Each structure stands twice: as C-alpha cells, then as structure tokens.
Amino acid sequence: MNNYNWNNAFPDTPESFKNKVSATLNSLPDQKENDEMENRKISIKKKIIIALVAAMVVGTTAFATGKIFSITSHGSNIPTYTTMPTVEQVKDDFKFAPKLVKEFDNGYTFTSGYTVNNEGNDEKGNSVAKTKSLDFTYTKGKDKLNLSMENGMLGERSKKETVIATSNGIDLYYHSYANKLVPADYKLTGQDKQDESSGKYVFSYGSDKVEISQIQCLNWMQNGINYSFLTIDSNISKDELVKMAQQIISTK
Template identity: 70%
Template sequence: MNNYDWNNAFPDTPESFKNRVSATLNSLPDKKENDKMGNGKIYKKGSIKKKIIVGLVATMVIGTTVFAAGKVSSIISYSSSTPTYTTMPTVEQVKKDFKFNPKLVNKFDNGYTFANGCIVDNKGTDDKGNFAGKTKSLDFTYTKGNDELSLYMENGRLGERSKRETVITNYNGIDLYYYSYTDKFEPENYKMTEQDKKDKLSGKYVFSYGSDSDKEKISQVQGLNWMQDGINYSFLGSDSNISKDELVKMAQQVINIK
C-alpha cells in the first residue's frame, strides 16, 4: 500500500482535517483478493487506496442519502483487489447494489471499452471524528490498448469543489470541470530533499510514497467531472494518452444517454 501525501492533497482544508485524514488513511490495511468488493483500476498496480482517494480529493464527492446529523469533514474510501463486475452490469443490478441509476456506457465512441468495475465503500466523519454516515459508489475501468481510464459514479456530492478544478465548457446546461496535477512517487523510505520541499510548497508536485517500486516515478494525473440528475460522474486517468478534448467528448456521450 502506498502512503500518500494527504496534507498536500487537501490544500484548502483545516489542519485538523488534514491530520485526521492522513493518519486514518495511511493506516488502512490492503483488502485481499477474496474480499467482496473490487477495484477495477489500481488493484493491477498495487495501490488501491491512493487511486480511490485521489478521485475523491479531485472531485470532493460522496453520497448524501445516508448521512446522519453533523457535517462530514473527512472521507475514508476503500475496496478490494477483486473486481465486482467483469462484464457491464445491467441497470437492474446497479439499482439493486447502489439504489441509484447512473448512465452506463459499455464502449465509448473513441474506443475506450469497459474492462471491469468495483463497489467502493465510503465512510464519513465529522470535525470531531464522530461517525457521520456511509455510502457506496461505483468505479468502472475502461481500456484502449494499454491505456486505462476510470469513471467514478456517486449518488450526490458533498463539500466544496477543489480549487484545482475549473469549468472548461458547458454542455446542455451542465458544467464540465477539468483538473490536472503532477504526482511524484518515491520509495517508501525516501527522505525529501530541500528541492522536494520547495516543489511541494509551490504545488509543482504532489508527493506519494510506497513499496511498489524502488525507483522514483513522475505521473500526470488528470480528470473531468460533472453533475447530472443528482449523480456525480468523474473521469480519472494517470499517465493516460487521452486528451482534454476527448474527455469532454466522452462526457458528452454519457450526458446524451436517454
């Protein structure tokens, strides 16, 4: 499991929030392959927690249907390494599993095709660390050759949008938000240099750490999200070959589904 730099990932939140999320998330154990939930993207790379939370940080999304009194100030999300769906689920399956009805695409016009999908569990806590509710969300992986792209779907949205996100277009009355940042992955016991510290403060890199590799790796993360009929959709890619314009066209294809 990678240890992610959660403090830098939440630049506009109180320090108490950052500390609690960082401590909790980095202590979570990996889910095993026989768990009932599956992650369609990161289980292949051994970094389940990082991917899911990066998606949440980027979109600040979580379901609101089961939250109790008390404002949610932190979110913990997790799944296992075994996909829940290896073929596109039916509308009836999704309604049964999630109690909402997102628009489902088996293959996009640009060639990205459904590979697998997973159920993600989300838990919310308030600013005092008290339980504030839980929900489930849906995460699909699409592939095109060796390229992978994730589509995250959640019933509702909680919290303010990240300042990384900007509206790049409006389609049929729906704002499409785009974001990107550079992730710098370091070995688990790596010690930051003075230059690293400057890069972190300037926002040049978001640092993450883990035991997956003993080599440094720099990745470009990008995504696009929008809200339609109370459902939040978010594309997320790491070192993906897809362009911003293609992401917009894929979002339009989803929006156009009747």
C-alpha cells in the same frame, strides 16, 4: 477557456489527510487472485490516488465540526461485474441508476466494474458520512481510465474548481496535476518541501517506492449522480474526456 492549475490549489496538504491515505492503503484486503502481482500494484496505486482526488474535491480547508475534511475509499480487486451490467442490476445493487456506456465513440471499452466504499471524515478523523460508488474500468489498447459513479457527492466542491465545458446545461469540471507517490514512512526532503510548496507535486503516501504520475480528472453532476473520470499516465486528452462525458450525458 484557460485551464486552472490545480497544483497550486493545494500547497500544504495536512498531516491528517496524509494519514488517511496511508490508512486507506493498509485497509486494502490481501487477496490472492489470478491477476499478476504487477496488476495488483497498479490497482492499489489507483486506489491511493482516487482517495487523494476525493480529498481534493472536498478541499483541504478545515471545515466546522461535523463537516467532511477528507475522504477515504476502500475496495477489492475482485470485480463486482465482469460484463457490462444493466441499469436494473446497478439499481438493485447500488440503489441508484446511473447512465451506462459500454463502449465510447473514441474506442474505450468497458472491462470490469468494482464496488468502492467511501467514508467522509471530519478534521478529527471521525466518520460523518458513508457512500457506496460504482467504479468502471475502460481500456483502449494498453491505455486505461476509470469512471466512478456515486449517488450524490461527499463533501463540498472546492470553490477553486474551474468549469472547462458545459453540456446540456451541465457543468464539467477538469483538473490535472503531477502526483508523487511515496512510501508511508517517507520523510520529505528540503527539495520535496519546496516542490510541494510551489505546487510542482502533490504528495500521497503508501507506495513501496517513489513514483511520479500525471493525473487527470473530469467530473460532473447529473440528476443527482456524481460522475468522475480519472486517468493515470494516460495519453488521452482533456478534449477527449469532455467528449466521453458528453456521450454519457446524452445517453437515454
């Protein structure tokens, strides 16, 4: 099956969305933790991109009043779980019971779990829906990936998404793109505008410097729960992500 080029799906990200991404960064708590500052920067970078991915799933088309136009995600760098929780623990804390995998067959292993609060906004910036999702981090050597689990899904899936595989009757949706993360006060140059228009880069705001990252996302819905893998500059292939998703889907 051919990959869908998601870069071309979002040629002109609206200012309202860019402002929401910046607001997400500014709302993150300024906490002093045992982690090195560099780890905090990586975490913040991930949260900005998660917000961007969430808005991409919704799409950038302006929906009718009351419909979700963009999504922001807020969370803490302090883990909710430092060891793999049980399904019962998650159900008590989050009011839904996702399928949980401690270690995948390809070697990615659970390291921490976080609470993420998500808010859906209409095109005027008004809050229309809120959810709480569970965000797991898995590592394999120096490589990391994120798995988000949410009871339902804010907004609507873009009609331009492409099904990359089907497992037990469940469609798996994959997309990848080059993200250019820039400071909040960054002004797009002429070349930037060309790159955005052509789909070479998707721009997001909130970093202290310009960074370009390769993003991969794989998501699916099972029993009313939305699962989503997110990787940033990872060496993992889309085929490996599909196999990891299949392992979750087949978990009893």
